[in-house]
Amino acid sequence: MSLWYEFSKGIYKENPIFRLVLGMCPTLAVTTSVQNAIGMGIATTFVLFSSNLLISIIKNAVPKRIRIPMYIVVIASFVTIADLVMAAYEPALHKSLGIFVPLIVVNCIILGRAEAFAGKNRVLPSILDGLGMGIGFTLALLALGLVREILGNGTIYGYPVLGSGYNPMLIMILPPGAFLILGLYLGFFNWLDRKRKVS
Amino acid sequence: MELRALFVIVIAAIFINNFVLIRFLGICPYMGVSKQLDSAIGMGLAVIFVMTLASFATWLAYYFLLAPTANNLFYHIFRLSCPPDLTFLRTIVFILVIATLVQFVEMVIQKTSPALYRALGIYLPLITTNCAILGVTVLNVDEAYNLIESLVQGAAAGVGFTLALVLMAGLREKLETADIPEALKGTPIAFIMAALMSIAFLGFAGLSI
Numbered sequence: 001m002s003l004w005y006e007f008s009k010g011i012y013k014e015n016p017i018f019r020l021v022l023g024m025c026p027t028l029a030v031t032t033s034v035q036n037a038i039g040m041g042i043a044t045t046f047v048l049f050s051s052n053l054l055i056s057i058i059k060n061a062v063p064k065r066i067r068i069p070m071y072i073v074v075i076a077s078f079v080t081i082a083d084l085v086m087a088a089y090e091p092a093l094h095k096s097l098g099i100f101v102p103l104i105v106v107n108c109i110i111l112g113r114a115e116a117f118a119g120k121n122r123v124l125p126s127i128l129d130g131l132g133m134g135i136g137f138t139l140a141l142l143a144l145g146l147v148r149e150i151l152g153n154g155t156i157y158g159y160p161v162l163g164s165g166y167n168p169m170l171i172m173i174l175p176p177g178a179f180l181i182l183g184l185y186l187g188f189f190n191w192l193d194r195k196r197k198v199s
Numbered sequence: 200m201e202l203r204a205l206f207v208i209v210i211a212a213i214f215i216n217n218f219v220l221i222r223f224l225g226i227c228p229y230m231g232v233s234k235q236l237d238s239a240i241g242m243g244l245a246v247i248f249v250m251t252l253a254s255f256a257t258w259l260a261y262y263f264l265l266a267p268t269a270n271n272l273f274y275h276i277f278r279l280s281c282p283p284d285l286t287f288l289r290t291i292v293f294i295l296v297i298a299t300l301v302q303f304v305e306m307v308i309q310k311t312s313p314a315l316y317r318a319l320g321i322y323l324p325l326i327t328t329n330c331a332i333l334g335v336t337v338l339n340v341d342e343a344y345n346l347i348e349s350l351v352q353g354a355a356a357g358v359g360f361t362l363a364l365v366l367m368a369g370l371r372e373k374l375e376t377a378d379i380p381e382a383l384k385g386t387p388i389a390f391i392m393a394a395l396m397s398i399a400f401l402g403f404a405g406l407s408i
Contacts, residue, residue, distance in 0.1 A: 021386055024226035025330045069298060076291040084287060099337050102290045106330040108227055175221050176397040183383075183390030191382035 006125045010132030016109045017140035017182075018189045023109040026100050027141060028178040034157045037145030039093045040100065041138025043082045045131065047104055050078045052118040052130030059119050071114045072105070079104045109133060147181050148172045205351050208344075212355035214403040218331050219363040220396055225331030229364055230389055232322070239368035243361025245322040247354060249301060250335055254353030256300055257293050257336040258346050265289060293336050298327050331360055366396065 016022050023044075030040045051074050062070050083101045086094045094101060104110070113133055118126040149155055152172030154162040171177050218224045225246070232242045263272050267284040274282040305323045308316045326332060335356045339349040370392055379388050 021230070022227070024230065025223050028226060029223035069295070072294055072298060073291065076294050080287060080290050083290065099334060099341065102293075102337050103224075103330050103334055105290055105294050106328050106333050108328055111328060171398070174401060175223065176394040176401065178223070179390050179394035179397055183387045183394065186390065187380075187383040187387035190384075190387060194382060 003125060003128055007128040007132040010129065010134070010136040011139065012136070014133075015136045015140055016133055017137060018185060020109075020112075021186070022112060023107045023137065024182075025103065026107060027144065028175075028182060029100055030097055031141055031144040031148055031178060032173045033149045033153070033155075034142065034145045035093070036096055037141035038138065039086070039090065040097060041134070041141045043086060043097075043101065044104055044107060044110070044137055045134025046082055047075065047078045048110055048113060048130040048134040048137075049127060050081075050130075051075045051110060051114055052126040053123065054078075055114045055118040056121060056123045056126035067119060068111075068115070071111060071119070075110050075114065076105050109137060143185065144178070144181055148177055152177060205348065208348060208352050209355040210406070212352050213359040213362060214400065215406060217359045217363055217400050217403075218334070218356045219360055220393065220400045222334070224334040225329050225360055228325060228329055229360075229367065229393075230386060232325075233364055233367040233371055233389070236365065236368045236372060238322075239364045240361075241318055242322045242325075243357070243364050245319040245326060246329065246331065246360050247357030248319075249297075249304065249323070249326050250332055250353040250357040250360075251350060252300055252304065252353075253297050253332050253336055254339055254349045255346070256296050258339060258344075258349045260292055260296050261286075261289065261340055265292060289337070289340065293333060297332055297336070301327050331356065363396070367393065 010016065012019075014020060017024075017027050026040055026044070030036045051071070054074050055071060058070075058074075079102065082104065083094075086097075086101060113130060117129045121129070146156065149157075150161065151169045152174075154160055154166045154168050169177075172181070212218065216222055219226065219229050228242060228246075232238050262268060263270055265271075265285040265288060267282040267286070269282060271282040273279065273285075301323055305316075308319065308323075335353055339352055344352060367389070371389065374388065374392075383391070
């Protein structure tokens, strides 16, 4: 297992959203625009990176039976840091992400990586794993946010791209659009896989 | 007047802002446990139970330990000059309270009611990482609900979750025999169905109460 593999697997091969189908709540809720998707992606990447780093350092000192509560405390501390920093420097973004900033704690990707990877591996592979997973998560959020913002609002990152004649499909930035686009993306990746297997 | 406000909270949490289909909380168990009707009902009951208890426990923790009010216990015990503001610890304290509570409920049910434990037991550990639980407790605080309102919102949110879960399980059982494109089988079609259900629930947004 090379270090490059630990980093790159999170981006496509084991992409947390499109492959592992983890962390669905923030995925669906915050992808109404590209800006929200990037903000959420960066916050989650920060928490994944930091918690993987700390957990891989302390893993031998943590008794096996109470490791999950310990991991949760570590993750919750980093989420609190991200929450406070975002509230201080990006208040508008913090407001539009709302309740989903504290809810990064219960994002299954983070506890999943802590349990499945950082608790068993050394520091360097763990931070690369966290970084790769975080970037994969961010890219997947971006893919969803892009489609929803273009179709639902006619803009990318707030700039109009489809011209004034375009009548926005409001449903795409409402909750049903999130489910629909994610379902179609998952179907698309299944289809790609099947095609590759056949050929 | 009070009763009317509670009624509004109930209707809002179950239908208008359904926790799963409109607010996107608790999607993982919604997709994971909705393959069979029996397990969906078991999971739903466990969630209602834990959500109500968690709303109660986190309300007490927030207003007696964290918030800078005259009731703050640290203010009284250490005779501080002004009530301390510990609200930045909210996320950490809430997740710990919920994790402890779930563990405790599991032990109590195991000792007192083996029948109930057999029905709910396997769903309880899953609940700690269910974001709907932490979500409802954070919402209670954000909307500055009092204790009764928090309890009602906790229970109603659980009912809303159960409703969405049971409906989905019923549909997915039918889906077993349906003719759908190979690539969409499994999770993708479940999401597309959730989109249709979500459109139906959007209709409740027109309710004016």
